[in-house]
Amino acid sequence: MIRAIALDDEPPALRVITRFCEQIDFVDLQKTFSRTDQALTYLEQFPVDLLFLDINMPSMSGIDFYKSLPQQAVTTDRMVIFTTAHAEHAVEGFNLNAVDYLLKPFTFDRFLQAATRASDYYQFLHAPAPARHTYIYIRADYRLNKIAVNDIVFIEGLDDYLKIHVQNSKPIVTRMTMKAILQKLDETEETGEGFLRVHRSYIVPVSRIEAIKNKSLLIAGQEIPIGASYEADFQKRFPA
Template identity: 60%
Template sequence: MIRAIALDDEPPALRILSHFCQQVSFIDLSNTFTRTDEALRHLNQFQTDLLFLDINMPSISGIDFYREISPTSASSQPPMVIFTTAYAEHAVDGFTLNAVDYLLKPFTFERFLQAANKAADFYRWQQRDDSSSNSYLYVRADYTLHKLALADILLIEGLDDYLKIHLDPNSPNGPHPIVTRMTMKAMQERLANSNFVRVHRSYIVPLNRIEAVRHKTLFIADREVPIGASYESDFIHRFGK
């Protein structure tokens, strides 16, 4: 069951979302909010998988609100988001934030169901526990769920609230990097049982891709990656095994 909330300053819009959610079996819309502070308080206290978020609100736009959501004690990463808006031009902003989808008001139940199914598909990937998942990393970028072989990853670079995943140019997903909205902490948790190690506040690397180490610098496929002082001890311990 996907745990969801909705934030919209217009109560009629929230009633429509509540009605639509009641018609699907896989979304539990646990609460609705007209104020951003109340929604944020809920996100900080309760695990939330999906956020239906209006873009046009008086105090802060939904775009800015979602940008400011950071991992909290209730979740290691921001929830999935489906934006709702009366203005089609806002779709571009949703695209850059890796939204699951955006619903252009007024939307039909059929259009809502399409967006909800997208969220369900991604949620299933997040919750997968099959043994083959240990060989792959699933990330969402550009409205697409990407399946990346861990063996194809050269390094992961942190850019504020985004990660740039550099891939082997010969991989099926290469040669261009995949950019996804995720924190370094969340990525570390996903890679906890793999051969990846964080060597810097901005870099996670696979141990088997390291070609040389010299003067606190790693060399991976013609790239130079610095080793941060606070990560040096753990790296030496892992690399020396």
């Protein structure tokens, strides 16, 4: 059960969150607050797993409140879902590694989607090691996205961004380095022979390589070049 609190200066918004949480069996909304000082006092005594935070509040924004929290005030996972009536605040909330953001007024289905993301991430962080390594979490589109490792077709580098091509889904574009995504993938298990960087702009799952010809390989009908600086490592995996 995920322990949560909600902070919003508008009582109607707190009533909506309370009503929605009552319909979800994996979120225990322990308290609601309309003042930041009361919420902070509570958190210093009773750490929680998830915070629903309104961004636009008069005394202190939800973002500033979240930044000001002492480490002991929440569990180490520090999950937060920001709520806001202003879409332009979403970017700043996303930069604080929010699980999701809800644009007011939001429906129960949208609220459930955000809460489910928090639940999935909570289970991922707390599950035994063998159970948590079949997927990765990537921040994109102002939310945390769960990607099954076996569904990754290939990864393409685009300057400061990565384009993760996923089976039966649209690609996910995220601000991330090739080194960082490889580290995430190296931590996974049950991925067959794993992933291999074959070019400065491409990482491929070894199990999805369909054909190798000259200095390129074929994956899902896409021809991917093998870079000169990666050719030696590739030849070790696939000797002629």
